[in-house]
Amino acid sequence: MPELPEVEIVKRSLQKSVYLRKILKVKVNNRNLRYKVDKNFEKKLKGKKILNISRKAKYITISLDNYTFFCIHLGMSGTLHIVKNKFENKKTNLSFYHSPVLGKKHNHLIFYFKDFKIIYNDPRRFGFIKIFENKRTFNNYFSRNGCEPLSKNLNLEYLKKKLNLSKKNIKNVLLDQKIISGIGNIYASEILFHSKIRPNRLVNSLNQKEISNIIISTKFILNKAIRKGGSSIRDFKNSDGNTGSFQNEFKVYNKEKENCPNSSCKNKIKKLNISNRSTFYCNICQK
């Protein structure tokens, strides 16, 4: 579900509440996430202080005061909720899943702090939590990721090299986390509309200018989405009122048969199925 901008927003909110705070206790209600939660997870986190909260691609990463690390991936439907002890009913939802009602039965993990707790809820259980014993295993795990799209590492030289000899289409390349890590299905369509390139274009047909435009659009769209607080689809509103608003800025995603947002274009948005993912584009504005 959440792509880079949403994970970034969740990370920022988390940071405000848990930075330098001690985890009093962890309760695991269901270990069967995408991967089984480490059987000693509770023991390893108990009493540890949180030294840093960060984001790598779509992962939230947390470092503890005993040189261990863990990461949270929200999958398609994972959400985090901050619940203050004094206001049990007033949850702060730090996520973007579309359902306004999240059954308690999907509260798989609970992190207890002095005056609040953080709940990990995930109906589909595509998310996961992984613990690392040291910095080396932590870094090693993330070394398989491609570059961060908002870093200087995503540049013309890097992408040209990655696209060289590839036989894939550009949509699949944008979704390939080993090339660029953090873009998901919504932003891939939005980025390609912004760069005026059709999603099914084979990358070996792209010229240097087009590759450059894709890089510019990637950074532009992701940064704008972060500024807007991420995307919350299907009218999801969190109880804190901090709903993201980038869904109002979608130009093509989920807009099949609607008018192309380019006012001089009278075309309707088309929907394509690429590798079993819905893809939206304008076949006049995008070449």
Add this chain to the structure above:
DNA sequence: CCGTTAACCTGAGAGC
């Protein structure tokens, strides 16, 4: 090696 497909899950919404 490469690129594609199937699989992992639950729940919402559409159509009948």
Add this chain to the structure above:
DNA sequence: TGCTCTCAGGTTAACG
């Protein structure tokens, strides 16, 4: 109302 079907923001093992 309820049944069936499709779809959903992700990742990756298995396959050809």
